[in-house]
Each structure stands twice: as C-alpha cells, then as structure tokens.
Amino acid sequence: MREGREGREGRGVRGVVLLLSAALCLPSAGCRGRRAVPDAAAAAEAGPREASRGRLVLLAFDGMDLGALERWTDEGRLPNFARLRAVGEFSRLETTEPPTTEAAWTALVTGLGPAESGVIGPVRLDHRTRTTLPGAVELDMSRAPPRASARRSGEAFWTALSRAGVRVRVLWAPFELPPERIASGEVLAGLGVPDLGGAPGRSTLLGAAFPEGAAGDGPIGRVRFLPSAVGWTAALPGPPEAGGGHARASVPVELRRGADATRMAVALPDVDAELPLGAWSARMSVRFRSGDLHIDGLARFLLLDSSELPLVLAAPLEIAPASPWLPICEPPDWAGELAARYGRVPTLGAPGDLAALAAGALPEEAFLEDLAEDLAARSRVVLGELDRGGFDFLAAFVPFVERVTLGLRRLADPSHPAWDEARSMAPAPGFGGVRLRDAELAAYAFVDDLVGRVADRLGPDDVLLVLSNHAAGAWRRSAHLGAWLRREGLLVLHERDAFARATESQALPGLDDVDWSRTQAYALGGPYIQLNLQGREPGGAVEPGERYDRVVERMVTKLLGWVDEGAGGAPVVRRVLVRGRELRGRREDELPDLVVVFADGYREGEETIAGEIGDEVLGPNRTAIGADYGSGDASERRGFVYSTRPLVRGDPSIADLGASVLGFFGVAGAVHGAGRDFWR
Secondary structure, three states: OOOOHHHHHHHHHHHHHHHHHHHHHOOOOOOOOOOOOOOHHHHHHHHHHHHOOOOEEEEEEOOOOHHHHHHHHHOOOOHHHHHHHOOOEEEEEEOOOOOOHHHHHHHHHHOOOHHHHOOOOOEEEEOOOOEEEEOOEEEEOOOOOOEEEEOOOOOOHHHHHHHOOOOEEEEEEOOOOOOOOOOOEEEEEOOOOOOOOOOOOOOEEEEOOOOOOOOOOOOOEEEEOEEOOOEEEEEEEEEEOOOOOOOEEEEEEEEEEOOOOOEEEEEEOOEEEEEEEOOEOOOEEEEEEEOOEEEEEEEOEEEEEOOOOOEEEEOOOEEOOOOOOOOOEEOOOHHHHHHHHHOOOOOOOOOOOHHHHHOOOOOHHHHHHHHHHHHHHHHHHHHHHHHHOOOOEEEEEEOOHHHHHHHHHHHHOOOOOOOOHHHHOOEOHHHOOOEHHHHHHHHHHHHHHHHHHHHHOOOOOOEEEEEEOOOOEEEEEEEOHHHHHHHOOOOOEOOOOHHHHHHOOOOOOOHHHEOHHHOOEEEOOOOEEEEOEOOOOOOOOEOOOHHHHHHHHHHHHHHHOOEEHHHOOEEOEEEEEEEOOOEOOOOHHHOOOEEEEEOOEEEEOHHHHHOOOOOOOEEEOOOOOOEEOOOOOHHHOOEEEEEOOOOOOOOOEHHHHHHHHHHHOOOOOOOOOOOOOOOO
16 A cells, blocks of 8 residues: 555654643643743733734634633643643633624634624525525635635734734634735635535545435535446546536546455555545545646545445545645645645645534544544644744634534533433544543643643743634524424415325425515524515515514514423523624624524524424434534633733733734734724
8 A cells, every 4th residue: 555645644643642642641740841931921011012022923723612721721631721821811702793603713813793894604695595605705616726705804914914014924814715915924724715626525425335314415425336346436526627517527436355354445546545444544645637627636535334335435625735726825835835844734624524423424533533633734834833933923723622522512411412321431542542522621632732832832022822712502402493483473384285295205394485475584594584675585575664673673572582391491592683783884784684692502403504494493402513602692602812921901802813913013003903902
C-alpha cells in the first residue's frame, strides 16, 4: 500500500491522543517546564499604544461553555486553563440574538448584529418561492470555477488592521468566502467553505447493498458497488459538471479484499489505501475532469462492513489546498504554501459529518477520530505559524468543541430520549480512549493542550485572547411550529378526499399542501415564523399595517403561553424576537417576521426546518443530536473571553472584538460596527 501524507499525520495524531490521555488520567499533575505567560499587569500599565509593540494572538473556539470550563478547571482536568486563570481574566461574552453560529461569528468579524449584517442563521427565506437559501455564503456552482460571495454587510476588522499597516494572519476565518483582499498579511477561509460538490459536507455511502433506511438523495448520498474482476467498483460523484445542470463529474473507485477478513483496500486513479474495519483510510488525492478543467480534491474512506456485501462511507470531498477550486485564501496561493509547510491543511469549513452520524451511517467512534485528526492538523498549522513569526496579529478559528457537543451530548444526558447507557460506556480509541459519555470533557482537554502550547510561544509583551462565540443548551423535546400554527388556526391545509388520504405516501404535508388564501403564517428553515403577507408572498392573505401588527401580537401572546402538558406544564417558549422591534436595523427586512426563542430543553424539530406540517405539535427529540446552540435564549448561551490583559469595561460582547483589536494597535478612529473597546 502507498502511504500518503495523511498516513504520516496519523503518527502526529497519536501524540495528541497521548497528551489528551494524560490530561484526563492525571488531572492533578499540572504543567511542568512551561514558561510564564505574558505579564498582564505590565501590558495594562503600558496603555494601548505601548502594548501594540507586542503581538496579539486570538484563539477562537466554537461552542465552549464557561461553566463547564470553570468546573473542569477547578477539578484539575484542564491544567493550562488553570495556569492562565492565575495571571489573566475570564469573563462572560454576550452573544447575538439569536445565538446562531453564523450570526455570532459574523458579529465578531464585522461588529454588526443580524439586523445590520443581514446574517441570522444557516439559511434565509426566499419569500417569492417560500424556499430557503444559504444564510451566510452563496455559491454559484454552475460556473467553472464556481463563484462564492459572503452575504453579510460590514468589513472584517482585520482588513482595517492591514490597511493601517498591521501585519495580520487569519486561519479559518468564518464565513469569509472569498476572503477580503488585504494590504498586508494572509487570510484562510474556514466555516462556510463547502466540499468539492458545493454542499456543507456531504458523505456518500458506497455499497453492494444498503441498510434499510439508508439515505439516497438526503443528507448522505448513495452509490452502488458493482462486481469487478478484482472485487467491486463504483463511480464516486464529485463537483457539478461545467455548464450547470444536475450531472456530476466522477472518478472510479475500486474495492478489493485485503490480507485478512477485517481489511480491504480502496483504489482511486493513481493512489490506493488500506481500509481496516471501522477505521479511516489515509486521505487520497483525487482529480476530477469536467470538460477541459481539472478539479483536485482529497478523498477519505471508512470501511463499515467487510462481508460479502461490503459497505464503505466516503467522507465529504475536501478542496485541495494547493489548487483550490474555490477562492479560499488571500493571497490566492497561501493555502498551498501552508500545505507545503505543514502537510494537511483542513479546507472543509465544518469538520465531522453530523448528518451522516444522525443518519446512522457514521459510528460515534469514527466521528470522533475524524475530529481529533482535524484538530491535530489545525494545531500543527497554528503552532507552526506562531513559530514562523512575521505577524503582528494572528487569529485562529477552530470549529471543534461544538461538533463534539452536538454529536455526543445525548450519550452524556440520561434525560435525552435517545440516551443509551451501554453505548455511552463504549471507548473511543481515536479520541484518547475515553468513553463516549466523556467526549465533551476530552474535547476540552484537547483545547487545553493547544492553548497551553500557544501560551508557551508568546513573549512578555504579547497578549493572548481566547474566546468562544456561544454555549450549548439541551435539546430533549422538539417543537413543531408548522403543526402549532395549524392547531392555532393560523395555517390551513387543502382538503383531501378520503381516497387520497388512504393512498397517499407516508410523507408529511408540506408548504405545497397549504391553502394560502386562508393561511396567515408558516414556518420554515429554523425557529422562524413568516407571515403570509400581501405584496411579499404570492397569494398573501395578511394585509400590511394594522392587520399585520394584530396577527404578530396574537402569535406572540400565544407562543409565550405555550406549555408542554406532557412535561408537567413546562413553558416551551422563553421569548419571541419580532422583526422591526427586537430585530431592528438596516437589513431587518431580510430577517424572519418572528424568531422563536425556546426554553432550555426545547428546539424546533426537523419538520419545522423542512417546512413540513404534521399532527404532532410537541414530541421527543428523535435525532442523534442532543444539544442546541442557536434556538435558545442568548442570555443562557453566552460564550466567554479570556485575556492576559485585564478588561477595563465589563459585560463585553462578541461584537466588541474588532473595536478592541483596532484599539490595541492604536488604529486612528478605531470604530468597528457597533462594537466598543473592552480594554478602554
């Protein structure tokens, strides 16, 4: 077998795993042989212009909770955070309303909240068609190469920094596709970068047969293996063919028996890899041809079944950093330089395929192994760039903890409907060997190790910022907003005759089944309710003005009075955000009419996101995803900020980051969005 770059990386991953195991098994050992962190008091006395002689390093993690961080630090499980706490300052960090990943990171980058930036969540509504569109980054895959554009208003604060002569270096900037051109420095895009096919990260099942219920056109693809002279063969789909349409370029994949019954081998043109049962292959270079174009990517495979009817999961195809199919970096060749320097450079915006995990096609152990290797690769890049120097401001955005929490929280929560005690005790060999129920703690230990290594590389004049954009809440009960609207008489379906009802499929009614002439509101895409407004929606039934206002107030009152009788009368909704009132700004017209803020333990169900209208108004969360970030109360989803330089102003907000960094470097007129400098 030919060992690719990924095979060599595996040895580095094992090193991280050993460090993680030590952090979990020896919580009281502390950290020996580490240099002191920067002198925070000296930096504060120097003032902003003096402090700017040092460097500023920002580590931004997705989805960490300050309460959990403090608890595990107090227990001695996070020694590096304990060391930092002794010399710096932690604070809660106000997040956006609603506290979605897209809105929160956009506020950090631009200083603007959703009603000003135009970004509220993963999707936005097209009122004309009553369908959803991407909420943060738009892609036109009909072009060759594709065209990408960020939907947000506002300028990234590092663009203003570079214009002032500050040397910036940003790794995995969220929802910056393409990155803004900068005067001095480098930017690599992160969250929002799709796979090679243009999806957020879509895996493909390759099988001689498929388990019952395996996805076909849903969250994961499905391609059949056919017998061949050496084993089996299939065509792995890749990017869309040039010129648009639904056709996709593909490459042949061959599968053959390995040295024993638990191993197989997978081959792409010019490269092959061994497939141990239940373990990921090395990443393999793959080239798709579309007309005269060559499109390079990275493929990876997981052997799920090595029987006479083999089953293989192909991970989402990553963009090759040396020849990116999309404009993922600034300057355009920087990703290739990083890959030449460090080997693997993650390019998929969000690691870990949650859709495949939820569909039952990806075991938790393999999901965690993938995330651990992704973090190890990102850590090598971060630490290497710190060592290389040549910057004044370095930021790294690391999407890791949130993915672990979303995928594994249910196995740490006995109250979750899908909790499985036996499964929770299973070990995760590729994640430090911890039991699945302890995966979140293990994730924090991984982060603790990275933060400690970064702190060790900073000089006495440097300042370290560590932050999280928001924290998670439980998701045990699903609220189906379409069904609720129907129950309240605000949404009406077309009548169906008895024969049609008896012969219709098991699919739930959707927006195509709505009688719009008698419908006042509908739900789609998230915890969002839209009014069926005349002049905006086709066939709108609600007149603008007083009638609109009356319907809004009626819905707000009813939503706030919604209780869960099956849970002892617990309130379902905490608050309701109304466009033009709580959500007010220059781009408010692009936001939903109502955003439902759910009480802890509740979230909109998958039916609501898809625009389906069933009979069940409330029910158990039947998915494998046991946590929620974006549908709860922002006051309960706050992130945190840590600074080695004392914070002067209390109650910092995520929108304050840009103004604070500009002030740190003494940039004249350091105004950034609605943010305020928390060091002044």
